[in-house]
Amino acid sequence: MLLVIMFIVEFVKGAILVSILPIYMKSVLGITTFLIGWTLALxxxxDNLFRSPIGWLIDKVGYRPVMLGGVIVTLLSVLILVFFRQPYWIMLSCTLLGIGTSPLWPCVITGATNSTGEKATGTTMSVINISWLSGVGMGPVVINFFIGDTYRTAFGILLGLMVLTVVVSLFLPGKGYGSDLKSLVNDYRAEHGSRGSAEGFFTRQARKIRLYMDEVRRSLHVSWVFYPSLFAQTFALGLLTPVLTLYARTILNLTPAQYSLFLVAGGAVTVLFLIPVGKLVDRFGVRWFINIGLVLSSVTLLTFTSVKSVGWVLVLVMLLGVGYALIIPSWNALIASVIPKEKRGAIWGFFLTIEGSGNVLGPILSGKLWDSIGYQAPFLLSGCVLAVLFVLQLFIFVDRKVMVR
Structure with missing residues (x-):
C-alpha cells in the first residue's frame, strides 16, 4: 500500500510541477522564470524543513498517522490550486504540497527496510524508485491530455486521486492510529498532567527532537565528503526542474504530444533498467554503477543544449535515463548501508533533508541563470555538478573505511 500511495502522490506532484505550473505561470500569468523557480522551490x-522532524516522529509513533497527515495536507494543496488562481495562492499551494509530501520518502523507505531487513537493499531501492519514477513520469504525460484553457478537468482528476489516496492511507497495516499516538499522549500527561501547559509540552518535545537528532549525528561515522555528495546529487537535478518543460516547449518547440513522448522514453528506459541494476548492485556493490552513471549523465547534460535535432535530443534523453537508472539504486543502497537499524526513520529524514536542500537551491538558481545568462546555463551547470560529484565519489571509494570509519 505504501508503494501505491507513493505512486499516486508522485503522479499528482509530477503533473503539477512539470506539466501544469511552469507553462501556466509563464504563458498565462506572465511570471518570470526566476519567480517560477522560487515558486517551485517553495x-x-x-518538504525539506519537515523531513528531519518527520523522521523523528516516524520513529516515535510509526508511519501510519504520519503518512495520513501528509496526504491530507497534499489534498489541501490541490484544493487551493482548484479554487484559487492568484500567484500568492499558487505559492502557498506549492509550500503545502512540499509539507504534505515530506513524509512520503521517510515513511516508504522505513517501511520497506523494516520489511526486507539488510538483504537485497539494491533491489528494494529499485522497487521503491520504480514506484516513484512511474508516478513522476506518468503524471506529466497523462495530465497533458486533459489540460485545457481552464485546467478544470486536469485539476479535477488530481483532486480525485488525492481523495483516493486519503482513503488508501486509512488501511495501512500496523497498529491503530490511537495506539500509534499513545506514547505522545502519555508523555503529555506524565509531564504536565491533564491540565498542563501546552506550550511547555511542545517546548519539551522540541528539546527531545534536538537531543535525538544530536544522538543520530553522533551515531553516524561518515567522512565529510559524504554530506556535500548528498547535496550535489539533488542540486544537479533541481537545476533542471523549472526549465526542462520550458526548454522543450519554447526552445525546441515540441508539441505536447512530442514532449510526452520524450518523457515516456526517458522514464521508460530508467524504469526498465532499475530492477536489473538493483540486483547487480546487491551482487557486485555500488561503486562502479554510481561512477559510470555520473559520467554518462554529466556528459549527456553538457552536450544537451548543443543538439537541435529532435531525434538526437531523444537519444540524449534516453542516455540520461540510463545514467540515472545506474545512479538511483546504487546511491540509495550506499546511503542505506551507513544507517543504524534502530534510527532508520530519523536518519533517513536527516539525509533527505540534506538532499532536499539541493532541490530547494537548484530551481532558484536555475531560473536566475535562464533569465540572466541563457537557456543553456542550467543544463551546463547541472552537468558540471555531476562531474564534481564524480570526483567526490572517487574520494569516497578510495577505501570504504574512508567513508564509514
Whole structure:
C-alpha cells in the first residue's frame, strides 16, 4: 500500500510541477522564470524543513498517522490550486504540497527496510524508485491530455486521486492510529498532567527532537565528503526542474504530444533498467554503477543544449535515463548501508533533508541563470555538478573505511 500511495502522490506532484505550473505561470500569468523557480522551490522548502522532524516522529509513533497527515495536507494543496488562481495562492499551494509530501520518502523507505531487513537493499531501492519514477513520469504525460484553457478537468482528476489516496492511507497495516499516538499522549500527561501547559509540552518535545537528532549525528561515522555528495546529487537535478518543460516547449518547440513522448522514453528506459541494476548492485556493490552513471549523465547534460535535432535530443534523453537508472539504486543502497537499524526513520529524514536542500537551491538558481545568462546555463551547470560529484565519489571509494570509519 505504501508503494501505491507513493505512486499516486508522485503522479499528482509530477503533473503539477512539470506539466501544469511552469507553462501556466509563464504563458498565462506572465511570471518570470526566476519567480517560477522560487515558486517551485517553495515546494522543496516545505518538504525539506519537515523531513528531519518527520523522521523523528516516524520513529516515535510509526508511519501510519504520519503518512495520513501528509496526504491530507497534499489534498489541501490541490484544493487551493482548484479554487484559487492568484500567484500568492499558487505559492502557498506549492509550500503545502512540499509539507504534505515530506513524509512520503521517510515513511516508504522505513517501511520497506523494516520489511526486507539488510538483504537485497539494491533491489528494494529499485522497487521503491520504480514506484516513484512511474508516478513522476506518468503524471506529466497523462495530465497533458486533459489540460485545457481552464485546467478544470486536469485539476479535477488530481483532486480525485488525492481523495483516493486519503482513503488508501486509512488501511495501512500496523497498529491503530490511537495506539500509534499513545506514547505522545502519555508523555503529555506524565509531564504536565491533564491540565498542563501546552506550550511547555511542545517546548519539551522540541528539546527531545534536538537531543535525538544530536544522538543520530553522533551515531553516524561518515567522512565529510559524504554530506556535500548528498547535496550535489539533488542540486544537479533541481537545476533542471523549472526549465526542462520550458526548454522543450519554447526552445525546441515540441508539441505536447512530442514532449510526452520524450518523457515516456526517458522514464521508460530508467524504469526498465532499475530492477536489473538493483540486483547487480546487491551482487557486485555500488561503486562502479554510481561512477559510470555520473559520467554518462554529466556528459549527456553538457552536450544537451548543443543538439537541435529532435531525434538526437531523444537519444540524449534516453542516455540520461540510463545514467540515472545506474545512479538511483546504487546511491540509495550506499546511503542505506551507513544507517543504524534502530534510527532508520530519523536518519533517513536527516539525509533527505540534506538532499532536499539541493532541490530547494537548484530551481532558484536555475531560473536566475535562464533569465540572466541563457537557456543553456542550467543544463551546463547541472552537468558540471555531476562531474564534481564524480570526483567526490572517487574520494569516497578510495577505501570504504574512508567513508564509514
Amino acid at each position: 515546494q522543496y522548502i516545505g
